Amino acid sequence: MPTSTLAIGALAKRTGVKIPTIRYYESIGLLPEAPRTGSNRRTYDEASVRRLRFIRHARELGFEVEAIRQLLTLADDPGGPCREADVLARAHLAEIESRITRLEALRDEVRRMVEGCAQDQVRSCHVIEVLADHAHCLHERH
Amino acid sequence: MPTSTLAIGALAKRTGVKIPTIRYYESIGLLPEAPRTGSNRRTYDEASVRRLRFIRHARELGFEVEAIRQLLTLADDPGGPCREADVLARAHLAEIESRITRLEALRDEVRRMVEGCAQDQVRSCHVIEVLADHAHCLHERH
DNA sequence: TTAGAATCTCCAGCGACTGGAGGATTGAGG
DNA sequence: CCTCAATCCTCCAGTCGCTGGAGATTCTAA
Incomplete structure (x- = not known):
């Protein structure tokens, strides 16, 4: 070999x-x-x-x-059959951006949890509310 | 009911x-x-x-x-057994941040693909290189 | 009252791996 | 040269996280 x-x-x-x-x-x-x-x-x-x-x-x-x-x-196949590829790539792009947005919301909440914890304060946690919020959801079908 | x-x-x-x-x-x-x-x-x-x-x-x-x-x-259980919860939450936080970073790199590349395509230019695509790059990988074990 | 929609439980199947059994090949040490 | 652990091969069964069909029951609305 x-x-x-x-x-x-x-x-x-x-x-x-x-x-x-x-x-x-x-x-x-x-x-x-x-x-x-x-x-x-x-x-x-x-x-x-x-x-x-x-x-x-x-x-x-x-x-x-x-x-x-x-x-x-x-x-x-860059520069290949552009019309179809473009639709596909744009769909993936939208999906990626949606994930980033939702992950950032989750990150902010978890970060607050960690900080609250570090300060040893008893505070309410909004992780569920944030991620459950329909506004963060980019799907139409519900 | x-x-x-x-x-x-x-x-x-x-x-x-x-x-x-x-x-x-x-x-x-x-x-x-x-x-x-x-x-x-x-x-x-x-x-x-x-x-x-x-x-x-x-x-x-x-x-x-x-x-x-x-x-x-x-x-x-916010404000619960803080020591363990803290470790857990921090691990999740690191994982979330890692995902955001990697998704952003992917987004930038796919965005460039879409733009190149819109301009109908034949250009090389670096999506694989970007995501394959070890520098974007936050795992140690390889 | 009765058709059709919604629910129940049970179970089989799918996507994406994961790992073990049993057997062949390789290559470093004696 | 020989051995023997390491690595590879194929095949196949199992896991996780759902997904949907079968058959039976219950609810709802005309």
């Missing part, structure tokens, strides 16, 4: 994604089928590391596999 | 959480066991609406049921 390629275990270590998960991503087509060695072992390169790290971060941020698949397609 | 109480279907409509999901949350203890009518139907009130909306938003933001359970416990 050339020194420039990685075994699945090395890829796992460098990305923080578990080995079975990497195989799972390949099985559902999020990662391309890895080239195999003569003894049938998967080989990876630096591009695999970047792609897999992207997938991992996006998953941690709560994006579904299908959304990630779309984002990857967009990224793989 | 008193007019001030809600049936499960009404709760579902007001929170955007599906009926089976509400029953599921009760089964795993995220929601308390709902009082029943004489004919065994669950009844809810305004507090249920707030609690359930909180759960919904937190889930959408990617928090696990276990984290939500902890947050709810904290919120239910």
Whole structure:
């Protein structure tokens, strides 16, 4: 095996994604089928590391596999079929912005909880009220 | 049934959480066991609406049921056992801040994609690079 | 009073992993 | 060269967090 390629275990270590998960991503087509060695072992390169790290971060941020698949397609093909890609990208952008807004509201409340706690004061907590507030919800359908 | 109480279907409509999901949350203890009518139907009130909306938003933001359970416990008992609660709340706070940072990086890149697309320019996309960047990752273990 | 809507419980299925069983391959130390 | 732990392979069953269908009961409104 050339020194420039990685075994699945090395890829796992460098990305923080578990080995079975990497195989799972390949099985559902999020990662391309890895080239195999003569003894049938998967080989990876630096591009695999970047792609897999992207997938991992996006998953941690709560994006579904299908959304990630779309984002990857967009990224793989910049300046591609713009009309469709644009609609897609804008939808993702709106979703991302919505999450940021709601996370900031949550952060402010939890921060207040922590501060109140540090000062050892008994104060009421509004975490639920803040996040339950319909105004913070960007969905229309309810 | 008193007019001030809600049936499960009404709760579902007001929170955007599906009926089976509400029953599921009760089964795993995220929601308390709902009082029943004489004919065994669950009844809810305004507090249920707030609690359930909180759960919904937190889930959408990617928090696990276990984290939500902890947050709810904290919120239910403000000024409670401060030492433990403080550690917990601070951990959640760090996690929330990490998510915001990473979402902002993603937002900036997707925004650039959308803008590039609107101008109909063929330009390279750095979404993967940005999110794959180890610097944006606040985990230590890899 | 009776059709249809809403609820109940139970249970099976899905998305996204996660890990164990059983077997082959590799590569560092003796 | 040989061994043996480490690493990899495939297959498959299990977990978490829902989601929805089946069949039975209850409520509501004409």
